[in-house]
Every structure is written in structure tokens, then in C-alpha cells.
Amino acid sequence: MTVGAAVQLYLDHLAVERGAAANTLSSYRRDLHRYQRYLAARGIDDLTVVTENDVREFLVDLRRGDPEAGQPALADSSVARTLVATRGFHKFAAAEGLTTTDVAHAVRPPRPAQRLPKSLPIDDVLAILEASGGSGPSETARTLRDRALMELLYSCGARISEAVALDVDDIDTDNRSVVLRGKGGKERLVPIGGPAIEAVDAYLVRGRPALVSRFNPALFLNVRGGRLSRQSAWQVLADAARRAGVDAAVSPHTLRHSFATHLLDGGADVRVVQELLGHASVTTTQVYTLVTVGTLREVYATAHPRAR
Template identity: 80%
Template sequence: MTGHTVSTDSAAEHVTRYLDHLTVERGAAANTVSSYRRDLGRYADYLGARGIDSLAEVTENDVREFLVQLRRGDPDTGSAPLADSSIARTLVAVRGFHKFAAAEGVVEADVAHAVRPPRPARRLPKSLPVDEVLAILESAGAPDHPRALRDRALLELLYSCGARISEATALDVDDIDATTRAVRLCGKGGKERVVPVGGPAIDALEAYLVRGRPALASRANPALFLNARGGRLSRQSAWQVLADAAARAGLDKAVSPHTLRHSFATHLLDGGADVRVVQELLGHASVTTTQVYTLVTVNTMREVYATAHPRAR
């Protein structure tokens, strides 16, 4: 079909023609056609519910509103919200459908060509309140056991300087400077940074180096944190150290080494630290990466304001 003759057929009828086109002319796989049928069937139902009988009536805003509905779900039909990946897949089908309709002269313009998938919701890092972090640190194990001394030193260090778990397990003994209370970390891309370490972490490290590490060091090894065989502690084992401590502390939530890193950043910002200082401490290449933590503190401020200010409501 050529020219600009506008069809009065329903959207559902045009969907059927498009699926036939995919099957016969494009040779699309059966799974692909089935997926398109499901997505475009949902789209045709949406248009019908809005009282849009002809494809010529559809606007770019209608397409955008369809994506919004997919994200929030539809209580009237019992449709659950779709994941961002599913929404993006559906948009591919809808855009292909509208492109086909315009090319066939069914409509005068492709109203979906400029529509992009909605931005994924920004996930806020999960951090722990200070008292829960302290409970984890106190639950590292018996203070006189070599591995318990190691575990306490490891967890204190992770929280004290916001190190990634890979950075902590890569540390050598010489990377710790107890005199200046600093640690040299090797981050992503081999970029080094020197980060201050708090007093409790330094005390835990010195206790481990004096009373714990010698009992674990069965052979010469520069690594700071050693396993029971005298080798470098692995990331997986370090992760388990934290999981065990969190369980002993009675926390009924998933806690990872990154949780301590997130808590480090959030607690600094809550205490008034500048975001660019936190950026340097975390080893982020861009302050934009660090600014996600400011969203956490803004949410905290809102909660405090809502409960504490007499005129907040």
C-alpha cells in the first residue's frame, strides 16, 4: 500500500497483519512472533481501553503513557508492574509495529519512533544504621583466636575506610601505616589512593599483626589477611566472615562487604562530609557516582523533618 490513505481498521486488526508480516515476509522465529503477539496484544487492549479505535488516532504521548502503565501495573485488569527489561522489550515490538504501519501507508506518521524506554529507577545503596554496624564488629569472634583477630581487623578496616572487598583482600602488610593511620588501596584500573584509618581499626589491625597473623603465617607471604593455610584470604572467604558476624549479631537481613562500604559513605555524609571528599575516599572516578549517596541522606532528612518539625504536616 502506498500514499497517505489512513485506515479505519482497528489496532488489533493491524497487529494481526504485522504478525503475519513478521512470520511470512521476515521469517521471524516462532518464539519471537509469540513474544510480539503477547506484547502487542497488551498494547491493543490498552488503546481500546482509552477509546482509541483507529491507529491514526494514536499519538506519541499515548505510546509514552502505555510504558508508564506497564511500569506501575493496572489494578483494573490485575496486571502486575513489569520489569524495566520487559518494558524495553515491549517497546521494541510497539516501535516495530508503528514503523510497519507508517511504511505501509496505514498512518501518515510513525508516532513511536522517538519514544525511548523509561529510565530505570535509581536504586539507592543499602546502608546500615551505626548501631547495627557496631554490633557486627563486636560479633567478629573470640578476641584471642587468630582467625577472630583477623576477622575483627578485616571488618573494622572495611568500615573504617570504605574499601572494596577486592581492595582489602589485596592488601599487603606494608600497605598499612599505623604511624600516620593510613592505608594504601589499589582500586579499579590499578589506581592507588591513600585513605585514613580510624583508631579502632588501627588497634584491631595491630592486635591481629601481633597475636593473630604470626599463628596463621605458615610460610612467607606479604598478604595482610591470611587464611588458615597461610595463603592470601580470598574475596569469598572475606564475604563469609562478614555474613557470619552479621548472623551472630542477630541481623535478619542480607549484609555484604558492599553494605559496609555504603554505610561508610552514608555515615560520612550524614556527619557533614563534603561529597567530593567522600568521592576521593571511595575511589570513584566521577562525583556523579558518589552523588547517589546524597539521595540516601536527603531521604533521611525528609523522614526526620516529617517526624520532628511541628509544621511538617
């Protein structure tokens, strides 16, 4: 049987026997017609001569694209979707006796590219910290709170959700440490740097009393005296980045990622960073080592006499 005829049989099967939705059918038809054109370009019209290697090469072709023919490379997610249609087609062909084997059975979608955490250069982090709170005549309860919040996030690598969940009693300014409650309620004791302690002390003495309206154990308060929300804390970071002129996109994890990356750049052991971040597995933390490899390569390329 020809590939085209088999494709049509499969599409009819999806529509009639499987009751596939119109959008699903349209997607499968588009992907399988693309597969059919690929096989035709290789001189393959007989379904029984298609091999596993043909299917694998099809995926490679999708990822590579053909700029001259106006066919852009597909993203991994689109390649994976096309493979679902192709695998379903070959599974159907084998089950119906159109082929003796399912040649696509062992073909797996490409692994998505690993998304590296976004961290900022130290100078950008320092600019954000400076821009997060005013001083002198411009100092207010809110600016003191915002500076303390930003300093704390970067100093101990806390998640924003962990920072806004802090109570006053969780901070030990004498021992320069904080108790953070991570995922699953797991607690960890994390050291805090001198600048963060100074910012928190300033907020506790000159800022928080002006915000609190009733008893509230929360460390970071909003203007109504309630606990600061995660969304509001994120906005504090975004506003500080804008005032600092930092063009890079910032997220609730920006300072946390920067904390981890800068520690590793400074020579910290990955297992120590794991404990500070509260990761259950060191594998989660090791993604940051991929970030620092980029820094190592840049230094090598500029400093080693035989690097070029």
C-alpha cells in the same frame, strides 16, 4: 487498516522475513495484543488515527495497572520490553505505508528507578564488628583476622577486593593510613581510625604469625597461609551479620556503603567522600546524598514544630 490486521501483518513479517525465534514471537504477540486491547478500550480501531500521545498513555497505563481488573502494574523493565514491540510495530507500519508517520519514534522507555546503596544503621555496623571476632579464651588467629578485616572495611570504605589485595607493607600503623588499589590499578591513600589500627595490630602480632606458613606479603591470610579470597571475606561479613542478629541483607559493599553514608550524615563534604571511595566522578558519589536525604526528612518530621 485496522490495528488488529496491522498487528498480524507485523507478526507475520517477524516470523517469515525476520526469522524471529518462537519465544520472541510469543513475547511480541502478547505485548502487541495488550496494546491492541488498550487502543480498543479507547475506541481506536483504525491504525491511522493512533497518535504519539496514545502510545505515551499506553506506557502510563502499563505502569499504573488496573487492580480492579486483576492487571498488576508492570515493572519498568517489562514496560521497556513492551515499548520495544510497540515501537517496532509502528516503525514497520510507517515503512510499509500503512501510516504516514511513525508515531512511536519519539517515545522512550521509562528511566529505571535509581537503586540506592544499602547502608546499615551505626548500631548494626558496631554489632557486626563486635560479632566478627572473639576475645579472651575465644580469641584465635582467625577471629583476630576477621575483626581486623571488618574494622578495616568500615574504617576506610574499602571494597572487599581492595582489602584482600592488601599487603602488609600497605598498612602504615604509625601514620594510621593504608594504600588501596582501586579499579584500573589507581592508588589512593586513605586514613584509618583508631579501632581499626588496634585490630590490625592485634592481628599482626597474635594472629597472622599463626596463619603464615611461608613467605607471603598478603595482609589477610587463609588457614592454609595463602591470600584470603574475596568470597571468603564476604562469608566473614555474612557470618558476623548473622551472629549479630542483623536481619538486613548484607553484601560485599555493605560496610563501604555504610562508611560513605555515615560520613555524609556527619557533615563530610561529598568531594572528600569521593576521594576516600576512589570514585572517578563525584556523580557516582552523589547517589549517597539521596540516602542521607531520607535521614534529614525523618529528623525534620520529628523535630520541626510545623512539619506535620
